[in-house]
Amino acid sequence: MSEKANHRKKQYHHGDLKEALITAGLAILAEGGAEALSLRETARRAGVSHSAPYRHFQNKEQLIGAIAAEGFRRLTKALSDAIALGGGRFHEELRLSGRAYVEFALNNPEHLKVMFSIKRFVPGHDCIHGVEDLDAFARIAGVFERAQAEGIIPTDQPPPALALLAWAQVHGMSHILIEKQIPPGTISLESALSLIDSWVVFMCRGLKAL
């Protein structure tokens, strides 16, 4: 019946409440957005009392952190897949991963909002433990690193700097779109993605000219 902990029907101990709370949180995000995401509601969905989550998370921030970490894992996978499709060609790797980022954002807007709302790297608020969350950035940096190693782009700028620039470009586009900061109907998903294509063209030309 239940996905996990299918030992007995109804028992005092849930079995894997921690996972269940994260799953519930994701469902709330998808249905009601980040505003609807409350500790008590996740508990309700998991079928436990309102303070049960405190046995698995220090506070709300930590639950949000776990949900965000799952998001970073998925984003990293999406980017890795996109890069793999590039087949080692710098231009295509950059283009496809850029599109993948924006597509991930528009398909999971509330999840991305949560991912960027947590206080990472803030002392005393380290919601995400482990380094898997930096993998997404490392993937992008890797694209530039390889291109430099192959002599396709100049080694003028360090890969992390170029990666930050690229990340900022696709993230900015994503954020503006998912926060609906431009009038609706102004731009379609396809136009936004083709703008990313144009940006890659600019970047490649600009880099080569160095």
Add this chain to the structure above:
Amino acid sequence: MSEKANHRKKQYHHGDLKEALITAGLAILAEGGAEALSLRETARRAGVSHSAPYRHFQNKEQLIGAIAAEGFRRLTKALSDAIALGGGRFHEELRLSGRAYVEFALNNPEHLKVMFSIKRFVPGHDCIHGVEDLDAFARIAGVFERAQAEGIIPTDQPPPALALLAWAQVHGMSHILIEKQIPPGTISLESALSLIDSWVVFMCRGLKAL
């Protein structure tokens, strides 16, 4: 003593509570961040009862909207000033306005967060009335429009598309930095700003090559 409404010392009617609430909200933002911004706290700071704000704002969202509108006004001014410093040279206008955007963001991080958290253009949630909020975007679009008119860049892409790309670049950089999504000390303000410079170089080269 008081900035506004200096008619009498203590009176039942505040005089200009609406403005006072917005000012209080800005102070809360600067001191305690967006999390600390509550209706009741703004009322407290303005020295009125907890429900007095409801005489001037339908709900919390509308107060936030007014605070955000003030932010857009200030951002627009910062961008206009930066563009003016460019002296009509496309490259400098783009570079200085880009730097101005990132500087505004890093100097007013919580304000920018609020500006991008409101539901603009969402039916039933139009927190900002009037069009002054779109002026910032229009300023950037104007830079490209003039450059096209002068034949400095190709007319291949419409100005709004180029403006969106540019906006996304500087906004993405700002958002990543103010949300502290990269390890602290990884990049300094100066490095971030010089990255913007590099981006302008890429853009100009990329555009000219079209």
Add this chain to the structure above:
DNA sequence: CAAAATAAGTTGACATTGTCTACATTTACT
């Protein structure tokens, strides 16, 4: 294997917040 320790869940409480309704006071307009 029984007993003790620990992990996991529950109940009830508290302060804070956004919001609503009913009421009070001040200002504006005839």
Add this chain to the structure above:
DNA sequence: AGTAAATGTAGACAATGTCAACTTATTTTG
């Protein structure tokens, strides 16, 4: 002056994050 409108207050309500005290299941161990 006297009424209507604008503005502010007081009190209530439900929802939320969090904590302390208690209960129940599981694990460890003598």
